[in-house]
Amino acid sequence: MYCVNCGAFIKEGHSYCTNCGRKRVDIKPVEKEIVIEKIIEKPYEKKASDKVIYILVSITIILSIFIILISNTI
Numbered sequence: 001m002y003c004v005n006c007g008a009f010i011k012e013g014h015s016y017c018t019n020c021g022r023k024r025v026d027i028k029p030v031e032k033e034i035v036i037e038k039i040i041e042k043p044y045e046k047k048a049s050d051k052v053i054y055i056l057v058s059i060t061i062i063l064s065i066f067i068i069l070i071s072n073t074i
């Protein structure tokens with residue numbers, strides 16, 4: 001783990017930088033959380049857009065059936 005402030009190497013188990021005294025910050029877990037959030041967000045967006053497309057397609061099919069039925073009765 002490297003210091004965020006000065007870039008010096010901080011040994012495992014040390015919670016503070018031996019060079020500048022800044023508190024050690026673990027960046028990796030935060031990066032992993034962001035990546036997981038992105039992976040979760042993308043399929044949800046796709047599912048939402050698929051639902052919208054499905055609704056639009058079903059509405060157009062129902063409307064076309066109605067138009068055919070009305071034109072047949074007239």
Ligand SMILES: [Zn+2]
Pocket residue numbers: 003004005006007008017018019020021022
């Ligand atoms: Zn430092």
